[in-house]
Amino acid sequence: MTVEDQKPQHPIAVRCTNVDKYYGKGETRIQALHGCDLEAYAGEILMLVGPSGCGKTTLLSVIVGILDIDGGEIEVFGYNINRMSGNQKAKFRGANVGFAFQQFNLLPTLTAAENAAIPLLIAGRPRKAALKAASDTLASMGIGDRVNAFPKALSGGQQQRVAFSRALVHSPRLIVCDEPTSALDSKTGETVMAQLRAVAVKTDRAVIVVTHDNRIFHHADRIAQMEDGHVVKVTKRGDADHPRDAHVL
């Protein structure tokens, strides 16, 4: 199968070309990404998988511009993010990127609706309108009855749904998730991923998920396997070697 065969019919959302990333200086300097190449397409869920320390999270961080790269090029929807200033990157992320984190990162003093409304508030949307949109998004994630609950009153699955709502509320073109199910039991993880797939995947939007959790691999349209700072293999749904469970990896 050629690379062209693997490419879906949707446009390229993210293109990483020969990306290098180092941490530290002098003798303690280590290379986290070694000439890393990757493409993510709109309309798909791409999972980055691999052993701990292989550079998955680093690659995700440089794609969204919260870490600077030391070599190579990264384009997100045609924008060369590594050539933007810090403020330009922040504004770009605010408009185009939705985040979901392993520990959810919900603000404990805000309600579910207020947490979910944060991207809209950052964008300058009036509070009332932002809360309304956030409540609607929470409802689409199946927790419309918990809009006024604080995070500590929510279960892990509900918290992750709030986090997904926060990632979706401003209709970003790229959604990145870092280990979204590792803090959840298998049933809850399966449920929230199914909901993410149902709500998030659109023809003009790409979803990149970093995960160790082989229980959710079947939600991926493509899986990029990483080792030692570079992508060693990309498989798509239907491929014989598509890693659908832990035994493959």
Add this chain to the structure above:
Amino acid sequence: MNFIAIKMLVGDRAKYLGIVIGLMFASFLITQQLSIFVGLMSRTFSVVTDITQPDIWVMDPGVKNIDDSRPMNAQQLFRVRAAPGVAWAVPLFKGSIRAKLPNGDGYNCTLLGLDDESLTGGPPELIPNDGKTPLTMDALRQSDAIFVDAPNAHEKLGDLKAGDTLELNDNRAKVAGLCEITQGFQGQPVIYTTYSRATKWVPGERNQLSFILVKSKPGEDVAAVCKSITAQTGLAAITEADWKWKSLMYVVRNTGIPINFGTTVLLGFVVGVVIAGLLFYQFTMDNIRHFGTLKAMGATNLTLVRMILLQTFLAGVLGYCLGIGATTGFKYLIAAFTPKSQQIMFILWQTLALTGGAIFFIIILASLFAMIRVIRLEPAIVFK
């Protein structure tokens, strides 16, 4: 983002209260100490404050403050009256005299001798002897008559009342009435009588004219009249405002009072910086992951700095207001339990403004480290 900033702050109640209480304490300490200092310093020119009729005070050039007496030759009064621009000039005796109480106790008092004819320089308020009939300055024209300041008449002079007699340097003095005055720096009882009586009672020096009180003619430039008096007599002629300032600055320069109060004010400032600064920095560090999340999601450094400034400003305003409230409460509490003569807190608007400035400076310092930390924050922290 403002409401997120506010909810972040008030959501952490322990630190929020700690920051507000730290700022309140600083505000209280600074305002209270400055108000006592102002009250105390205003007493250094209390006699000048109470004598409102003249606009110029004339004295020996060597006089340093209101309690410094360098008597002049009586002839100087006539020379001053002859100076251009002078509407009227009257003598004022100011000295010290020992009062002997009926029980044999003695007390040093300030004696003010007023011009016999005009009685210029009397107390600002006379207290009716029977509580109804107004007491006038003319009561001082009775034989051996004196007015005594009421708080000290009650507290230090054996609860003197109108009609009582007092022995002043072996002279019989009869209390014609009590008066309210601005208490002096030394806290001595103040006794008013006529100039001739005062100079007779206080044993003598050859010269006994302490001050000459002068009123300039209407329309005259007071500073120019001062210059003409000095040119004509060689005496120091000072406007009322300059005389107050000179008396005050003498105490400021020659006592450790400003240093003592200044140290406490500085302590309040430092306590505010340390408590508010440390707690606010700790609050920021506790929320650093959340700031990182906001930064990752697109909040710019400017937005985060504005959030931090809003948080500290909110705590600062609350702490400031509570501190001012506590100071005012302290003032009224003290007023309820102490004699009027011992109440020395003057809360001026300038003091409130100064405290506000200090609190503002504290919150800027307190938020500075937090702002630096957030500006330098790598949003990649959210993935760790």
